[in-house]
Amino acid sequence: MSLFKIASVAAIALTLGACASLFQPNYRTPLETTRDASEQLKPGCSNPDCPLVNIDTLRFPAEPALDGIIEKRLLQMTRTEKNAPVAPTLAAYRDQFLASAGPRNSSYLQAKVREQHDGLVIIELSSYLDTGGAHGTPGRGFINYSRQQHKVLNLSDMLMPGQEDAFWKAAQVAHNSWLISTKLDQEAEFVKNWPFVKTPNVALTYGGVVLKYDVTTIAPYALGHVELKIPYPRLNGILKPELFPGRN
Template identity: 60%
Template sequence: MRLVPLLLCTILTVPLLNGCQSLRLADNSLTPQRIAFEHSPAGCQGESCPLVNIDTLSFAEQPALNALIERSLLEMTVDGPGAPLPPSLQAYERNFLAEAQPGWSSYLQAKVREQHDGLLILELSSYLATGGAHGMPGRRFINYDRKLEKPLSLQDMLLPGQEDAFWKLAQDAHRRWLAAEKLDQDADYQKTWPFQETANVALTRGAVLLKYDVYSIAPYSSGHPELKIPYPQLNGVLKPQYFPGRG
C-alpha cells in the first residue's frame, strides 16, 4: 500500500502556509517549502511496480540546513555496513529503481515536528520494502539550534558530566512506559526487550522525547516506542537554554 498518495512521475513543490515560501513569521519560525516526488521505472504499470517516494523540505537561505536534511535522509537508506552513501536523493532514486525487483518500494520523508525557543525539531522517516513479510521503517530527529546554526548532539544538550543522570531518567521513563503498556509484571518480556539507549532524542515542548527503532525495546508490532522525560526532572541535567520558555 502506498503511504503518501502523490502524482506519479511528477515533482511537486508545495508551500506549506498561505502561499508563503520559507518566510520568517511573526513568531520567528520558519516555513519550509515541501518538495515531493514519486517515481516508478519508465513504462512499468501495475501495483507490483517498484517505486521511490521522497517527501522532503527546503528552507530558503539555509543551504547548510538543507544539506543536513538531505544527508540525514541518505544515511537512512544505507542498509548494510560499508555500503556507500548515495551522492544525492536523485541518485539514490535512480539506482534503487535500476536494481529493484517487482514489489520493492522505498519511502523517505522529512517534516517539521515543532519550532520553539530558537529550535527547529525535524523528524525524518524511512520505509524500505525489499521482500519478506514486511518492510523496515526508520526514524531520526534533528534538533537544529538556529542561533548556533548547527544540529545538537545529546552532549550539546546536557550539562557537563550529566549523561549518566540523563540515561537514569530515561530508564525511569521506560519503566513508566512498561506500566502504561501493562508489561511491568512480564519478566519474560523485559528480559527479551530490555532498556536501551537511543540516538533519537528530541527537545519537544511538552517533554524530552526518546523514540526507538523497531526491534529495539519492543517487537515489530509495537512500532516505534516513545519515552518521555518531563522537563522538571531535568533540572541540573539539561542546559538551561533548552528548557521551553528559557531559550
Template identity: 65%
Template sequence: MTLVKLTAVALLAMTLGACQSLFAPNYRAPVEVKREAWEHVKPGCSERDCPLVNIDTVHFPTLPKLDALVERRLLQLTEDNQRGTAPTTLQQYEQQYLASAPARNSSYLQAKVREQHDGLVIVELSSYLDSGGAHGMPGRAFINYSRKQDKVLTLQDMLIPGQEDTFWKTVEESHRAWLISTGMDKDAEFVKTWPFKPSPHIALTYGAVVVKYEVYAIAPYSMGHVELKIPYPRLNGVIRPELFPGRG
C-alpha cells in the first residue's frame, strides 16, 4: 500500500473516531432532573387535623426507565399503609389513602437525587407515615442507576464475584468504629440489644460507599437512620474497579 493510501486510511480512522466521540454519551455531564411536588388534604375536610399526603419527587426526561422506577419504588415504601388494592401511580395512592385515612394521619413521600458521578445517578427515597401516635414511621431506600448499563445496580453488580462476605465484614468494621464514635461501645446492653446486621440500602456515592439503616435496625428510633461510610480504598478487590469514582 502506498504512503498516500496509508495516509488516507489513517485520516478516515481518525474521522470515524472523532464522530464516535462526538455522538457518544457524555457521562461526566449530569442528566436533566425535574422536580414535582404537591400536598393535598382529604377532600371536604375542614378540621384542624385533616389527613394529608405530601409528595416531593423527581423526573428524568431522558431516562424513562429510571423515571418509572422511582415512582414504583416510592409506592413500595407505602406497602405497609396501603388500604385495599395496591395503587399503580402516586396519584392513585393519594386518592386511596385520603379516602380512608382518619384525622391526624399523614403520609410523606420524597425522591431526590443524592449524587450524579461517573455515569451513575444515585436517588435517595424517603417516606414518613404519621398515624397520630407519639412519632411516625420513616422509611428509606436507594437507587444506584447506571446510565452506561441502563439498569439499576444490585449488590451483586457492585461486587467482584465471591467478595460478598468480605464486603459485609468491612461494613461491620465501620459499624464498630461507629459504636466507638458514639460511645455506645462501652454500653454492653446496647451492644447486645442492637447487634450489627447487613442492610439492603447501599449507595455508591462519590466520597464513599454508604450503607444506610432503617430505624430500629441497629439502633433505637431516637438515633435515626444510621449511615456507615466505607472509603473506596478499603474496598479494593471487593468493589468492581470500574465503579470506583474516576475509573469509569
C-alpha cells in the first residue's frame, strides 16, 4: 500500500473517531433534574393536628428509568415491618396513609442528588415516619446509578471478586477512626454496647466511599445517622479500578 493510501486511511479513521465522539454522552456534565414536591393533609381535616404526607422527589428527563428506581426505593422505605407489602405508587401510599392516620401522624419522603461525578449519580434517600410515639422513625438510603451501564450499582458491582471481607475490614478501620475523632473510644460502655456492624447504605462519593447508618445501629438515637468515610487509597485492589474518581 502506498504512503498516500496509508495516510488517507488514517485520516478517514481519525475523522470517523472524531464524529463518533460527538455522539458519546458527556458524563462530566451532570444530568438535569426537576423537583417534584408536594404536601397533603388528610382530606376534610382543618385543625393544627392534621395528619400529612410530604413527598419531595426528583425527575430525570434524560434518564427516565431512574425516576422509577427512586420511586420504588422510597416506597420500600415506608415499610414498618420487614418484607411488608408496599403501595404500587407514591400517590397510592399517600392516600393509604392519610386514610388511616391519626392526629399528628406524618410521613416525609425525600430524594435528593448528593453529587454527580464520573458518570455516577449519587442519590440520597430520606424518610421520617411519626405515628405519635416519643419520637419519629427516620431512615436513610443511597442509590449509586451508573449512567454508562444504566443500572444501580450494588456492593457486589463495586468490588473486585472475593474482596468483600477486605472491604468491611476497611470499613472497621473507618469506624475506629470515627470513635477516636469523637472521643467515644474512651468510653468503654459505648464501645461495648455499640459495636461495628455492616450497613447496606454505601455511596461512591467523590471524596471517599461513604457508609451511612440508620439511627440506633452503631450509636444511640441522639447521635443521628452516623457517617463513616473510607478514603479511596485504602481501597486499592478492593474497589474496581474504574470506580475511582478520575479514572473512568
